[in-house]
Amino acid sequence: MTVNELIQRIREKLGTVQFYTEAEVIANGINPAQRLLCLLRPDALSQRTTVTLSTNEVFVDLRQASIATWQIRRVVLATTTGENASRSNGDFRDILPVSLNWLMGRRDWFTQKGAVTRYARQGRFWLVFYKRPVQSETITLIYRSVPTAFDMTDLASEPDIQSSYQPLLADIATALLLMKEGAAETEKSVRILSEIFAVEHFDPLRKAIDRLKRQAAQNEVVEARA
Amino acid sequence: MTTVADMITRVHDVLQDPDGQSWSSDRAKTQMQDEMTRLSRRGLWGEITWLQGVANQSLYTLPSDTVEISHVLYNERMLRFATEDMLDRKSAAWEFQERDPVYWTSDNQTPNVLRLVPAPLISGSAVPVFPPYPMINNPEDNLIVFHSIDMRSRVDDEVDTFPIHAMWEDVMTYLAAYHLAQEEGAYQNLPVSTTMREMGTLWLKQLGVAS
Numbered sequence A: 001m002t003v004n005e006l007i008q009r010i011r012e013k014l015g016t017v018q019f020y021t022e023a024e025v026i027a028n029g030i031n032p033a034q035r036l037l038c039l040l041r042p043d044a045l046s047q048r049t050t051v052t053l054s055t056n057e058v059f060v061d062l063r064q065a066s067i068a069t070w071q072i073r074r075v076v077l078a079t080t081t082g083e084n085a086s087r088s089n090g091d092f093r094d095i096l097p098v099s100l101n102w103l104m105g106r107r108d109w110f111t112q113k114g115a116v117t118r119y120a121r122q123g124r125f126w127l128v129f130y131k132r133p134v135q136s137e138t139i140t141l142i143y144r145s146v147p148t149a150f151d152m153t154d155l156a157s158e159p160d161i162q163s164s165y166q167p168l169l170a171d172i173a174t175a176l177l178l179m180k181e182g183a184a185e186t187e188k189s190v191r192i193l194s195e196i197f198a199v200e201h202f203d204p205l206r207k208a209i210d211r212l213k214r215q216a217a218q219n220e221v222v223e224a225r226a
Numbered sequence B: 001m002t003t004v005a006d007m008i009t010r011v012h013d014v015l016q017d018p019d020g021q022s023w024s025s026d027r028a029k030t031q032m033q034d035e036m037t038r039l040s041r042r043g044l045w046g047e048i049t050w051l052q053g054v055a056n057q058s059l060y061t062l063p064s065d066t067v068e069i070s071h072v073l074y075n076e077r078m079l080r081f082a083t084e085d086m087l088d089r090k091s092a093a094w095e096f097q098e099r100d101p102v103y104w105t106s107d108n109q110t111p112n113v114l115r116l117v118p119a120p121l122i123s124g125s126a127v128p129v130f131p132p133y134p135m136i137n138n139p140e141d142n143l144i145v146f147h148s149i150d151m152r153s154r155v156d157d158e159v160d161t162f163p164i165h166a167m168w169e170d171v172m173t174y175l176a177a178y179h180l181a182q183e184e185g186a187y188q189n190l191p192v193s194t195t196m197r198e199m200g201t202l203w204l205k206q207l208g209v210a211s
Helices: A003-014 A022-040 A100-104 A163-181 A183-196 A199-225 B004-014 B025-040 B084-090 B151-155 B166-181 B190-206
Strands: A046-053 A059-061 A069-079 A118-122 A126-130 A137-145 B046-051 B059-061 B066-074 B103-105 B113-117 B143-149
Touching: A003 A022, A003 A163, A022 A163, A022 B004, A022 B166, A022 B190, A100 A118, A100 A126, A100 B066, A118 B046, A126 B046, A163 A183, A163 B004, A163 B190, A183 A199, A183 B190, A199 B190, B004 B025, B004 B166, B025 B151, B025 B166, B066 B103, B066 B113, B084 B103, B166 B190
Parallel strands: none
Antiparallel strands: A046 A137, A059 A126, A069 A137, A118 A126, B046 B143, B059 B113, B066 B143, B103 B113
8 A cells, every 4th residue: 555545545534624735644644653553553563683793892873773673672692584594603592681770780791701691771772782792793683663754755655564554554644633623533533543452542532632521611601601 | 854844844733833823933843842851851862972081080071961870880890879978978088089980979060970989090091992892982991971861952953854763753743732732822722732742641651651
């Protein structure tokens, strides 16, 4: 399903509401719809990339290694990106996640050299490996990925996410676009989204809109009495 | 890649103010910068910074956008954190001591300044190492500081490319729209404000950030 086809579907779903430009449908509809789908159905888009850890290298900047990473799932000492996995210098094992505090609890962790067995995160950008590799190693990062965003120049492109999820994008995008229209449309959006995802994700929004409506009704009563 | 101008357009579209008549582009950009600072205060944007150790110098200054220092290595070894109260109880005149540093403190300093206790006796080399691992700068007798930064300055120009992945674009757009739409005045829009707040909160929760 191409972006053009998605835009057509969204326009049909929006019905008489036709004052959304194509650029807005993409920027505030399709693109965040893809990302919401990935946030709430994280298995919709997983990717793998290999990183070479040079001798003594312990810091990897995810902004350079793989900027689309939003959640690390596994880190493996080996190449596991294709059909056949291959060992890194004869080794094949998971590198286990630890907290930065765990690592820093070992006063001399930075000087330790040997097999790479652990990694920690420093904020959202950095991976810190322990121990320092004594030879160059290949590591595979397996992560939940941010889908490629579209713009007006690539209307013939297709979403990264698997095809079985693609028809949902039009519904989600429609729901997101309607949210700016007011309480009644947001209620409709919540209904659409709750049919696609677990209801509890949108319960806080539903309750907040209910509260607003009650408040507005009370205000009307007060004004009528006055 | 999305630019700050693209994100301002998104905010204007959400607020149904495409020409920026109710909220100017500058106002929307400032609000987005505020959202970035708000996120930065949660310590999300970690950095690792090398600083040269200097003989007899106890105070070291990190970039001014530092939010919080979390860990300090000196000469490749972890230093323990101590408050000034703890150091006072441990020994008198600790600020005069000079030998290999054991502690670091950021107590009673600006957020981007740390103090090594005691001050180091020797200066580290500033000559880059080759091959450049574990860092391009030599860690021996020098400092490696783990800290978080405020990325506000990375979104201060409309031509700037948004520096983080696109999940955060949505967070910033929704939270900026939430705060703008709830402002008291002729353009206040509580339904949109409430919706955007909840959407921003949903995104943050899924990204592992407690609201």
